[in-house]
Amino acid sequence: MGDFEFVLLKPEDVEDEWQEWYEAEHTKYYTRGGRKISVEELRISVQKGLESGDMFTYGIQEQQNKRVIGTVKIGPIDSVHGLADLAVLIGDKQFLGKGLAPLIISKASELAFKKHQVRKLHSGILERNIPSIKAYTRAGWIVEGVLRNHYVNDGLTQDWLIISRFNPALNSKDIPTGHSVPPESFYPNK
Numbered sequence: 001m002g003d004f005e006f007v008l009l010k011p012e013d014v015e016d017e018w019q020e021w022y023e024a025e026h027t028k029y030y031t032r033g034g035r036k037i038s039v040e041e042l043r044i045s046v047q048k049g050l051e052s053g054d055m056f057t058y059g060i061q062e063q064q065n066k067r068v069i070g071t072v073k074i075g076p077i078d079s080v081h082g083l084a085d086l087a088v089l090i091g092d093k094q095f096l097g098k099g100l101a102p103l104i105i106s107k108a109s110e111l112a113f114k115k116h117q118v119r120k121l122h123s124g125i126l127e128r129n130i131p132s133i134k135a136y137t138r139a140g141w142i143v144e145g146v147l148r149n150h151y152v153n154d155g156l157t158q159d160w161l162i163i164s165r166f167n168p169a170l171n172s173k174d175i176p177t178g179h180s181v182p183p184e185s186f187y188p189n190k
């Protein structure tokens, strides 16, 4: 179950069946406002990324049946500052809750650092997306800041956690490695 590879997606690799990923309960915090993505939108985004060369969408391919079970998006890459966003989504429910997410995020971070020469990865998480907070921080990312009551998702205002991970090969050793706010404070009783 834990064996997976990343395959760079082309628009024609995106399957219609993946639509159920975006309709599922567990992906409701994937977009800030809770908007559902469509597979057609994913195809367009994959195509645009390939054309611009600053956004790479990888399929997470499990190695037993060679099926794509989710995606990792690296980009947009800002080459002036060496920055990129990294967003992970495990769509196939069979692979959720198995502790796979931190492994995927670690491996995808290495890919961004080594292949795409990213100096600093960053992303944002809604406070109610506890599986995501756990997964990224278990993969060595830090909570660098918190914007309070920032976005409205499902009618509720939520904090927005700014998370990041520095490329150790392209940064000095004295960069901050601690959380500005403890991640556990977002899931005290969960």
Ligand SMILES: CC(C)(COP(=O)(O)OP(=O)(O)OC[C@H]1O[C@@H](n2cnc3c(N)ncnc32)[C@H](O)[C@@H]1OP(=O)(O)O)[C@@H](O)C(=O)NCCC(=O)NCCS
Residues within 6 Å of the ligand: 026, 027, 028, 029, 030, 087, 088, 089, 090, 091, 095, 096, 097, 098, 099, 100, 101, 102, 123, 124, 125, 126, 129, 130, 131, 132, 134, 135, 190
């Ligand atoms: C974020 C994501 C990759 C995490 O994957 P996962 O398989 O759930 O992650 P893990 O198995 O490593 O960990 C799940 C943890 O969250 C907990 N959890 C799961 N659902 C939860 C919920 N609704 N409320 C509270 N905790 C929850 C589990 O108990 C587990 O905690 P534990 O290991 O301490 O027991 C996956 O949920 C996902 O793809 N979500 C949709 C896309 C998304 O939001 N991506 C992040 C964008 S910032």
